[in-house]
Amino acid sequence: MGSAQKYELPFKLKNTELLHNLSFVHGEWKKSRSGKTFEVVDPGTGKAWTECPTNDASDVDDAVQSSQKCFEEYKKISPRQRAQMLFKWDSLIRENKEDIATILVYETGKPRAEAYGEIDYSTGFTWWFAGEAERIQGSVFTPALPDRRVFTIKQPLGVTAALVPWNFPIAMILRKAGAALAAGCTMIVKPSPETPITVLTLAYLADKAGFPKGALNVLTTDLDKTPELSEALCRHDLVKKVSFTGSTRVGKLVAKICSDNLKKVTLELGGNCPVLIFDDASIDQAMGQIFALKYRHAGQACITANRIYVQSGIFDKFLERWNAESKKIVVGHGAEKETTMGPVTTPRGINKALALVEDAKKKGAKIHLGGNKVSKNGGYFFEPTVITGVTPDMDIAKEEIFAPVCTFLKFDTEEEVVKAANDTSMGLASYCFTKNVDRLWRLFENLEAGMIGLNTAMSKPKKDTTIALVPDQDVTLAESGQLMTVTLFSPIEGSVRHVTDVCVSVDACLKSPYLKRLVEVAKDPANIILDNGLTSDTGGVNTQSALVWLAHLHGLSVKHMAELGLNNVAPVAVWEVLQIWIVQEKRGDIQDLKPWFDAWYETAVAGKTLTHYVAGLLAFPCQAFDHAVGFANVTKYLVYNTVGGIKDRKPKGIKLKTFHLAPNEFIGPLNHARGGLKTAMHKSIWKKANNVLRFDTEKCNCWDATIGQYLAALVKIDVFPIEDAMARSSFQGILERMKHFEFDYTPACDRCQSIDFVYGVRMTRQFTQGYFDGLCLDCMDRSKPKGKDLDDEYWRINANVNKRWDSRCRMHHGQPTWYVSWLGRDDARQKLLKEAHGYHDDEEDE
Known part of the structure; x- marks a missing residue:
């Protein structure tokens, strides 16, 4: 660096060869x-x-x-x-x-x-x-x-x-x-x-x-x-x-x-970008998006929020929140760890900001916060500033501010605010926040800007941000020519009530009847009615291609798809399958576990929402859900009825790891994690999950836990591979939303009300021809047939000759005596394990 001796560098680089002047x-x-x-010059000190x-x-x-x-x-x-x-x-x-x-x-x-x-x-x-x-x-x-x-x-x-x-x-x-x-x-x-x-x-x-x-x-x-x-x-x-x-x-x-x-x-070129926040918008969502956008780089971005229009119904509440958050900003040198907002880059920016604030004050605006230069270490610092009472004749409403100065304007009607928002020659970007999908479509078409953010401010570029390059829209003087600009589709964060975060450049893709349906159901994604979803309005046409198309086009994550209604499931279809199984007696234990499915079905039907449906699934104990229906079968029907959209046709080529829908997002990885327990790695996962459950829920075994509890354990020990990061994220979101959800049905032994009933009925139905129906292990032992002990040869013979269950048993213990892995931790069980296979249950965990 040619001037190294003339100037003292205020920093050190690991690779000094980078520095050239x-x-x-x-x-x-x-x-x-x-x-x-x-x-x-360093803007933080004013020194060259x-x-x-x-x-x-x-x-x-x-x-x-x-x-x-x-x-x-x-x-x-x-x-x-x-x-x-x-x-x-x-x-x-x-x-x-x-x-x-x-x-x-x-x-x-x-x-x-x-x-x-x-x-x-x-x-x-x-x-x-x-x-x-x-x-x-x-x-x-x-x-x-x-x-x-x-x-x-x-x-x-x-x-x-x-x-x-x-x-x-x-x-x-x-x-x-x-x-x-x-x-x-x-x-x-x-x-x-x-x-x-x-x-x-x-x-x-x-x-x-x-x-x-x-x-x-x-x-x-x-x-x-x-x-x-x-x-x-x-x-x-x-x-x-x-x-x-x-x-x-x-x-x-x-x-x-x-x-x-x-x-x-x-x-x-420059932008005088408006933000429209309606009464029905999520204040948390709008705050999180616009606040970051406005104060990023001290307000010095061409797409930052210049004019923030807030509807009268929430104006005072929103302004109060904004002022409170603005006071928390730490102004300082960008190299200081505690700094959340740095200086303005040039002294010209300070002078312009002071002039705009002074003009607004003279014309009747009210300064709620800031408005002054900050004297700190000789740098070009300006206070976070909040102004209300701004009118169209003020310079601050007509010019690009390029400083941490926020102007708030109150409005009453949509027509009024659209007219005001479009009143600029610098239509670079516009943003709007509302839960009303009809209004979103109107704003989508009526706002005159090259980029439009619907319930997003595109303010947080990340490593996993998807970049889509599209030709610019020629709107006013903001962007002319054929520059290839970047539209950001960031992963949806925060509230489940995000509607979408698309920009006007993708409007052509929304002509599809599939996507029109998605816009309709996206009004309130947490409360999607569980009908036949997309298929009810598309004549049973397979929607797989639409989902893939949409996902690739927008760079949508699984969470995006869930928010947009792509996980619209019909639990009735799954219930019909269970009924067929019961009638045809395909599974001997279905009837005993029917109360679980009754409760699940009633919960979903009563609430009729995706939230209710998922809550019902999470309430199942792992072994009841797995062995009463079979993860693979139920998952197949869930994916099939959601993605395939055509009943009575066997789905082909559907991989669980693709996580097309919310229920499959936890069923697939759960099946993946427990389905390979025969390997050392998965035995390690099983042991770690057991430890978490013992500590968090006082459950002695993963089989004793509910699906929700087991998922929480998997999330805690972070078992998901890198490519399943979206599934892990979905787990966390689902579990968070289910914290306060109640599920009515609890299985219990007919005599002592023990939870052991769940695996007790399975063993008795299979090996004792219903002799111990409805009894837990302890009550079974007290009511066993004459001369038949739990460690009697009778049990071992019946278990060993029952080849139908060999694969299940090998998955957990590597031994054909499948049922012993679900018996309670009592002396009889330990004696049987020791006698039959030469090891103790506790030794296996080690």
Whole structure:
């Protein structure tokens, strides 16, 4: 780093080779022709910590010629080779994540957690475009003349230029450069004067990833020379495309300059984004989403909430919650662990925020919180600010704020608020929160914005966030051209009453009758009526393809699908199967366990909701549910009636690990965990689960626990493999919702009311021809036939000759005497085990 002696670095990096402060042209680090430099300042202290070259128009041609020379060869590289370089670049960025985050903190001021979040979000672009490199295809079609064919091919444009902002420099570079490099173009980047080091770090890693010299050049400059350098790039004949992200004012100038040479241009400009919160919205959900969106990076995001419209019925309550949460914000340097909001990146941002607040006060607005600059260590800090009484004539209602200043406006009707929300020339994004699905559809179509968040603010990029690239909507001045933007479909969190989190760019997919049905049932997902679900409105058509399509299109998790009603189950169908079994006497113990199924069925029918249905299943004891019906059979019918949608047809190719529906989400993994107990690993799981149950529920064995208790134990010991993470998450959600659910039926021995009745009836029905019906083990022993002890040869012979149960018994004990594994922990049982097989029950657990 050229200025290491002049400035003292306020931080240390693990990989010091990342830090560069000279322009990067054709694989070399260069000073400007003038030799002039500008300082890079830490917004948290106001102190400079390095300097970069002040390039001007005279430096542009060298960089462009370098990129053009590289392009002549780079365009010939195969898409797979380009993809491999992008994957390598992505890998290097992830490997150096901690150091890059540190640089980002000291350039932008954002807290370290937000810096990590930006990197995680941004690498989604490199990963995506690496895959897209091999999917660039042309087309063939028949023109008016039938004996002719028209072919189209897609070729890289050439040298491109990227003018990027300071608020999310990593995201902007990887989004623009990732697309250009994947397509075979070369790129020259002009970073913001506030964040040149981050961009130079990415250029260094791109070089290490194997991109040829000139593929990615970087020219730095100060604020005064930015117009000159940018205009020279836009006017250069060899630059074929310009991508700009920044203010609307500057965007107009860029568009005008590019239009002189009919140069392709993509603009992503400012936003004056409204949020509409209706009376029926979940306050917790809206708060969690909008609060994070508004205060992220101290309010310096183009899609942040500028105008928060709250319906009059909940206005006061919502404002009270917002003020209380805002007071908890810890303002400080981004490198400090306790900081939850960093400084504004530039002193210009402080001056603008003060001017907007002062204008609002003069015109009658009320300042509930903040409104002032914070004097702290010389940094550019501003208080979290809350303002009400905002009117359309105030500057703060018309301009992009770019500061931690929240404006609240009260409204009464939907028509009124839609008109107010659309009253802007910067329709970048809009957000709305309501449980009314009809209203969601109206807002979906009536809000004039390039991105619309329905019950989501797209505010929490994560590692598992799915990225879907779609062409932008050309709405007002916010986004023009054909920029490939990113729409986030984050995993639903929190309340089960999330309706959806889709954006307007996927509206075409919602024309399907399957999905229209989903929107209808999504009004209140926790209370979905348990009819025949999707099949009742689709004529029995198999909905498997619709579910897969929807899941892939939206990147939906299992939890998404459950929230949207995709787990709509018909318990009546399962009950009909049980009735057939009883009539046909396929299982001798069905009749004895019928009260369990009666209770389950009555609970589901009485409540008629998915919640009731799942609660009934969770209340079953493990061994009753497993051996009375069989996990595999019941699971098959559940999946079959939900996903397949056609009765009386055997489902094919359904794997339990796919977890298509809520009941199967716990039945499948439960069967998976206990079905392989014959292996050492699963015996270990069994033992761990036993220990948890002994401690938490005073149950001595997993078989004695209910399905709900066993699930809780599995969650606690974390038995699920990585690919089943969604199932584990679903378990936790289901168990949480069932905490306060009561289930009426409790089986008991006819004499002593012991729970041992459950396995007592099974043993007596199978081996004593009903002699001990309804009795637990102890009562059985007291009422045993004359001359027949529990350890008598009679029992062992009947058990050993009964081959039908051999597989079950081997699954647990590895011995054919199946029933002894479910007998109570009494002396008779231990004696029988010791005598028959040479080991004690307690010894087995060891």
